[in-house]
Amino acid sequence: MTTAAFQAPKGTRDFYPPEMAVRRHIEDAWRRISIRHGFLEVDGPTFESLDLYKVKSGDEIVSQLFSFTDRGERDLALRPEFTPTLARMIAQRAAGLPRPVKWFSIPRCYRAEQPQKGRLREFIQWNVDVVGEAGPRADGEVLNLCADALFELGLTTTDFRIGWNHRELITQALLATFVSAGRLPDAFYILDRLQKLDDRGRRELYAARNCAPTEMTHYEMIHSAIAEGGRPDDSPSLQRLMAAWPQEVTAAITAFQSRLDSMGLAELCRFDISIVRGLAYYTGFVFEAADARGDNRALAGGGRYDRLIETFGGPALPAVGFGMGDVVLEILLRDHGRLKDNLLPRADIFVISTLDTPDKADRLISDLRRSQWNQDHTLIVHPGYHVQTSYRATKNIGKLLQEAAASGAAAAIILAPDEMSRGNVKVKNLFDRTETEVSITDVRQTVRSIIQMSARA
RNA sequence: GUGGAUUUAGCUCAGUUGGUUAGAGCACGGGGUUGUGAUCCUCGGGGUCGCGGGUUCGAGUCCCGUAAUCCACCCCA
Structure with missing residues (x-):
């Protein structure tokens, strides 16, 4: 036996039969559950024109892509995510598709980043989207599907949590209470980091963003509200906050939570003001699934992006969706003992x-x-x-x-x-x-x- | 892109102050015990010690570089 002269490129994986069996186990659950919820499978090319990715995320994204030029001088890139392809596919056929469009895909994706825990350069990401349906019903539907896939893989409400928020509603609430319009970007930046920092870290953050005392008081109250569980009925901090919010905002939040409750997700889901999903393109509802123990990075994330199809040259169509990567999911399944030792096919x-x-x-x-x-x-x-x-x-x-x-x-x-x-x-x-x-x-x-x-x- | 740790058989690991032909367990393969999954016996394949340079009479061992892996940072669609 000789030593292999080559190894798999940085951040990629070989799938020998045992690893392939785990991958199949995960992909099969995704596919099975998607179909059960009435979604149809699609796929597209693994590479697209580089411009497709610049449209949504700007030029700075190029450094995170594997890109190349073909012999016809076309600039291309391996797909870092599926959403641009989806948007392109919808835009091309928007007129002829029955609405709402409910599609899912299980593409391999590529990012030229530094590999680390839960993050590789080649990964598989389950994508689910509902296009052409505005409103909380579709929002709840995709969140429910996300949760259902995790249940299908053997996880329970003690293993993971889903936090949700609404960028529009929370913007109204912030403006009505303690944030000026000009301070909104700072506010979202701070919210995003609120639960990731300790007391000292938060104080430094407030100082760095020049927060006034009333702002700091409010952020600390928000921090407590999230820590208390994010349910108005048993979080005093959240009650105090919401008391000052516009009535239509609190009504919408309560209504959505009760929608989740009636889907059997009461234990799992919490209203979490700190979930803002950095991306500018989210227009309303956003959510994130994560390890209940607080380990690991986000398991899945998504939300509503009503302007996306337009951005890619299609008609104005509301859309909501999410993505879930295989890498963090597998780590979480292992950490919680939800993967059998041997998933290889067994003979009859x-x-x-x-x-x-x-x-x-x-x-x-x-x-x-x-x-x-x-x-x-x-x-x-x-x-x-x-x-x-x-x-x-x-x-x-x-x-x-x-x-x-x-x-x-x-x-x-x-x-x-x-x-x-x-x-x-x-x-x-x-x-x-x-x-x-x-x-x-x-x-x-x-x-x-x-x-x-x-x-x- | 930055920093730390790591790299010896398929896997987990030994390997002395630098000294002959680099070892073990597990796994894998052949054979044996008169046809029943254990245990056992026996034999075997498999390593230019991550890669490249240097020091030395001599390097798995010391020095430099480099790649990959893991962890953290930056970033995160």
């Missing part, structure tokens, strides 16, 4: 033969793997089995059974001269270790019942 049946010729085993294996159709050949009445066998020359049944057990099979079928002389084979249940001798024509039936039993266990 392992076939062992100590016969001198291979024909009978080959025939049996082939039959078992093939699906059975009904008479019209319109419907599979019984799908084929996942069948494995040994490549070893040995006729040592003990060793072969060991291999059978390692394959994860529920049943082993043993073809040996003794039984075969009677037209029979042995079928061994690999879970309870019992075995029966059956006619070779009855094998399929015997195996089926063993597999059904073990699937229940």
Whole structure:
């Protein structure tokens, strides 16, 4: 064996079978849940024209992209996210799409950044968007889907939290209480960092942003409100804050929280004024999912961006969506013990033969793997089995059974001269270790019942 | 882009003040015990010690550079 001369590029991963199985596990859950909520899958090119990314984020983004020039002098970049592609696709066909458009995608994305915990240069990001539907119903719908995917992967309300906010509403509330219009950008900057800093850090932040005493008092009250759980009913700080807010603002906040409550998300979701999602393009509702223990970076984030489709040359269409990356998600699943040690596919049946010729085993294996159709050949009445066998020359049944057990099979079928002389084979249940001798024509039936039993266990 | 730590077999790790042909466990593969998953016995493959330079009679070991990994910072769509 020689030392590999090459290694995977910085910030990328190789997916050997165990890692690939974890990735499949995650992607399958995303896909399954998206479809269950009525979303359709789309994809686009892995690279787009560089200008597409400048439209939304300006020139400074280029340094964070993997970009290149093709032989026709076109400036291109590997996609750092899917949203521009989505917006482009919607803009191109906006006239003909039934509304609302509910799409999801599971693209590989690329960012030329310094790798660190939860952040690589190549990653997979589940994207979900509802386009053409304004209002809190769609907002709640995407948040619910985000939560549902995490539940589907085995996480519980003790593992993660979702915080939500509304940029428009909170702007009104700030303007009505202690922030002047000119100070809004500073206010959002401060809100974004409020929960990430300790007492001293916050004081330094207030000083750096030239906060007046009333501002500091308000920010500290907001900090307490979030720490107290973000529910008006049991947060005195939040009650005091909201008492001074315009009535329509508090009404909208209460209404949205009760919408979440009725979707069964009461424990999970909290109104969190500090979630502002840095990006300028969010126009209203924003939310973020994170580890309940406060470890790790954000699991998922999104919100409403009603001007986005216009920005990419389409009609004015309201939109709301979110993204969830595979890297942080996998770390969180592991941290909370929600990933099984072994997610590799397990065999249904392992076939062992100590016969001198291979024909009978080959025939049996082939039959078992093939699906059975009904008479019209319109419907599979019984799908084929996942069948494995040994490549070893040995006729040592003990060793072969060991291999059978390692394959994860529920049943082993043993073809040996003794039984075969009677037209029979042995079928061994690999879970309870019992075995029966059956006619070779009855094998399929015997195996089926063993597999059904073990699937229940 | 900046700083710290790390890098020896597929994995986890030993490797003495610099000294012969670099080791162990696990994993993997062959064989054995008269046809049942354990245990056991036996044999085997696999490393230019991350890469490149330097010091030295001699470098896995000391020095310099570089790459990657992990952690933190900047940034974060």
